[in-house]
Amino acid sequence: MRITGAEALVRALEAEGVETVFGYPGAVLLPIYDALYDSKQIRHVLVRHEQGAAHAADGFARVSGKTGVVIATSGPGAANTVTGIANAYMDSIPIVVFTGQVAMNVVGTDAFQECDITGMTIPITKHNYLVKDAADLPEVIKEAFHIASTGRPGPVLVDVPVTTAKGEVDFRYPDSVSLRGYKPTYRGHAKQVKQAAQLIAKARKPLLYIGGGVTSSGAAKEVKELAELMQLPVTATLMGKGAFPEDHHLFVGMPGMHGAKYTNYAITETDLLVAVGVRFDDRVTGKLASFASKAKVVHVDIDPAEIGKNKPVDVPIVGDARNVLAAILAELRKSGAEPRTEAWWKVIDDWRRRYPLHYEHGDGSVLMPQHVIERVDALTAGRDRVVVTDVGQHQMWAAQYVKVRTPRTWVSSGGLGTMGFSLPAAIGAKAGRPDALVVDVVGDGSLQMTLQEMATAASHGIAVKLVLFNNGFLGMVRQWQDLFYGKRYSGTVLPQDTPDYVALAKAFGWHAERVDAPDALDGALGRAFDADGSALVECRVAREELVYPMVNPGGSIDEMLGGIPGGPVSEMLDDETLKEVWE
Amino acid sequence: MQHTLSVLVENKPGVLTRVTSLFARRGFNIDSLAVGPTEDPTLSRITIVVNAENTPLEQVTKQLHKLINVIKVQDLDPGEMVDRELVLFKVNAPPERRHEIIEVANVFRGKIVDVGKNSLTIEATGAGDKLAAMEDLFRAYGIKEIARTGKIALSRGLREQ
Numbered sequence: 029m030r031i032t033g034a035e036a037l038v039r040a041l042e043a044e045g046v047e048t049v050f051g052y053p054g055a056v057l058l059p060i061y062d063a064l065y066d067s068k069q070i071r072h073v074l075v076r077h078e079q080g081a082a083h084a085a086d087g088f089a090r091v092s093g094k095t096g097v098v099i100a101t102s103g104p105g106a107a108n109t110v111t112g113i114a115n116a117y118m119d120s121i122p123i124v125v126f127t128g129q130v131a132m133n134v135v136g137t138d139a140f141q142e143c144d145i146t147g148m149t150i151p152i153t154k155h156n157y158l159v160k161d162a163a164d165l166p167e168v169i170k171e172a173f174h175i176a177s178t179g180r181p182g183p184v185l186v187d188v189p190v191t192t193a194k195g196e197v198d199f200r201y202p203d204s205v206s207l208r209g210y211k212p213t214y215r216g217h218a219k220q221v222k223q224a225a226q227l228i229a230k231a232r233k234p235l236l237y238i239g240g241g242v243t244s245s246g247a248a249k250e251v252k253e254l255a256e257l258m259q260l261p262v263t264a265t266l267m268g269k270g271a272f273p274e275d276h277h278l279f280v281g282m283p284g285m286h287g288a289k290y291t292n293y294a295i296t297e298t299d300l301l302v303a304v305g306v307r308f309d310d311r312v313t314g315k316l317a318s319f320a321s322k323a324k325v326v327h328v329d330i331d332p333a334e335i336g337k338n339k340p341v342d343v344p345i346v347g348d349a350r351n352v353l354a355a356i357l358a359e360l361r362k363s364g365a366e367p368r369t370e371a372w373w374k375v376i377d378d379w380r381r382r383y384p385l386h387y388e389h390g391d392g393s394v395l396m397p398q399h400v401i402e403r404v405d406a407l408t409a410g411r412d413r414v415v416v417t418d419v420g421q422h423q424m425w426a427a428q429y430v431k432v433r434t435p436r437t438w439v440s441s442g443g444l445g446t447m448g449f450s451l452p453a454a455i456g457a458k459a460g461r462p463d464a465l466v467v468d469v470v471g472d473g474s475l476q477m478t479l480q481e482m483a484t485a486a487s488h489g490i491a492v493k494l495v496l497f498n499n500g501f502l503g504m505v506r507q508w509q510d511l512f513y514g515k516r517y518s519g520t521v522l523p524q525d526t527p528d529y530v531a532l533a534k535a536f537g538w539h540a541e542r543v544d545a546p547d548a549l550d551g552a553l554g555r556a557f558d559a560d561g562s563a564l565v566e567c568r569v570a571r572e573e574l575v576y577p578m579v580n581p582g583g584s585i586d587e588m589l590g591g592i593p594g595g596p597v598s599e600m601l602d603d604e605t606l607k608e609v610w611e
Numbered sequence: 612m613q614h615t616l617s618v619l620v621e622n623k624p625g626v627l628t629r630v631t632s633l634f635a636r637r638g639f640n641i642d643s644l645a646v647g648p649t650e651d652p653t654l655s656r657i658t659i660v661v662n663a664e665n666t667p668l669e670q671v672t673k674q675l676h677k678l679i680n681v682i683k684v685q686d687l688d689p690g691e692m693v694d695r696e697l698v699l700f701k702v703n704a705p706p707e708r709r710h711e712i713i714e715v716a717n718v719f720r721g722k723i724v725d726v727g728k729n730s731l732t733i734e735a736t737g738a739g740d741k742l743a744a745m746e747d748l749f750r751a752y753g754i755k756e757i758a759r760t761g762k763i764a765l766s767r768g769l770r771e772q
Contacts, residue, residue, distance in 0.1 A: 151632065208621065208682050209682045332673055333673035
């Protein structure tokens with residue numbers, strides 16, 4: 029049957045099972061929006077800026093495990109998605125971005141609202157397409173969804189000139205794709221798997237280091253089985269939060285720059301680092317030469333380019349985390365391996381007891397940001413919830429104090445560190461998990477980067493709960509100025525009263541309250557969480573609080589500023605109690 | 612260290628940009644680049660010469676593999692490849708020195724492809740050292756212009772059964 033390219037695009041989305049798209053129309057998109065108007069399956073969420081559409085699709089994908097979809101117009105619309113695409117690329121999130129393009133016969137002439145979006149997004153997409161002919165649309169869209177969601181997931185962009193949308197195609201949606209240059213490896217090499225299992229079986233001080241790859245491959249169950257079988261301590265990166273239950277006794281916190289001291293000590297002392305779905309990011313490793321320098325390293329990742337990129341590896345295993353862990357488990361069970369980590373646990377428990385995360389509570393008159401996070405966590409712990417964060421100090425406090433228990437219930441911009449991510453991502457998360465309570469932890473700087481999306485939430489009835497940390501600073505940058513630039517707060521001071529966030533939220537029809545003392549906090553949070561629609565609780569938190577502990581930029585991770593004095597590990601091992609454990 | 616990469620790609624628009632921009636993005640300077648179709652019309656071969664240490668280069672070849680349009684990447688072993696480049700030299704050649712220049716060209720099996728009033732254009736093919744030696748000798752007469760194709764290479768048939 030001959031249909032238009034625009035109709036084919038909508039039919040293809042329906043065939044992919046797409047039910048929600050985040051978009052913003054424009055002149056060259058008119059044929060597509062006209063076709064979309066007839067779809068009974070697809071709900072279009074009209075954002076207020078295309079960056080918001082990309083972040084919303086990203087948040088949607090993170091919580092649902094499905095591929096997020098964006099539609100943006102040519103030129104500025106397409107360019108506005110770039111930050112969102114880069115964010116999804118860095119965190120390996122599957123989204124497909126459709127951009128309108130000027131007519132093929134004027135491409136390359138600097139036509140009105142033309143920009144070379146495929147050229148611009150080559151470095152930040154897994155792949156992209158310019159579809160010159162309507163006949164190619166079905167196959168391209170099939171490939172786009174396949175590439176975005178398989179292997180190491182990531183964003184794919186499909187640029188659709190208006191002439192393609194208006195062109196005609198004999199529509200038949202392909203059942204499968206065949207790409208000569210794209211065949212991800214899912215099964216780990218049997219010999220390597222066996223070697224990894226042997227190392228795990230004999231290690232005395234092993235550590236399981238997991239990241240976003242565990243979530244995207246759905247390997248949480250296998251991680252838990254492996255950890256429990258061999259009694260392995262587990263550390264999860266910012267991207268890996270939720271891949272292992274953080275209230276589990278085997279969980280030893282988040283590693284790296286703002287990780288707990290005991291976590292970083294464990295990494296420094298481990299004799300076998302089993303890294304799964306992680307990429308040894310600089311915010312995790314600090315100085316590479318001293319990161320897990322006593323350990324043999326097993327690295328499991330679906331992307332061969334990640335293996336050995338930053339840290340030399342003893343046992344590289346390219347494959348899907350779930351498959352590989354299942355194979356390692358099978359090897360361990362077959363050989364009747366038993367845990368040998370009792371002494372190691374004594375050391376870790378001792379560190380955990382002596383160097384917990386810690387902050388000064390004050391005299392009860394000042395709202396401490398860490399306390400706000402603890403209350404948000406406590407008040408929502410029993411509910412089906414998703415915690416979304418923006419980027420900055422509040423993000424690190426949330427990472428430290430929110431106990432994430434299940435996969436896909438933590439949404440945070442990791443690799444790119446995109447301020448302004450959280451509000452649109454929360455809207456996407458709520459669209460992807462309508463039954464969950466979606467709490468967005470956000471700073472005053474971050475919120476102002478994308479706050480127009482408050483209108484999106486209100487007009488679509490997508491309820492998100494914002495907990496705003498207002499300290500009147502661009503806090504994380506100010507923290508570095510405080511520590512490393514002589515407290516010269518250049519460009520980091522924000523007026524705490526402008527805008528009036530409560531009035532602003534109310535202007536969008538939201539429930540809103542301001543809290544400046546600890547005793548009013550629970551009530552305000554409770555009312556916000558129970559409110560029918562979107563809500564904002566503005567917390568006037570201690571202005572100059574710092575995120576601690578903290579690894580000196582470029583320093584070894586066992587030498588941390590702040591918190592309870594301790595470290596480096598080389599000196600601590602002279603400690604009598606530790607000696608006893610090892611002897 | 613100089614590496615010769617032979618990259619087999621799908622013959623589609625924009626693929627060359629994807630490949631070369633990857634080198635720029637990762638901070639590598641491409642010394643020479645040659646592209647052309649292969650025995651299979653749907654595929655092209657890109658031969659890239661790049662100066663790099665082994666470890667960072669391995670990262671680039673892995674990243675090349677990740678490009679959807681890239682089918683195969685080989686870092687050719689200098690001892691197990693044949694490589695050639697074609698160069699055109701336009702050399703200053705007043706009538707009284709033409710013979711000398713032609714002689715030099717003949718020694719290297721170069722071909723005179725154009726004769727002007729005051730210049731000769733010589734076509735030469737070969738591996739890098741031979742062409743460098745020719746260039747060196749022609750420099751004495753004054754080289755007006757040089758155009759080169761960039762190196763192309765294939766692995767030797769040593770391991771064929």
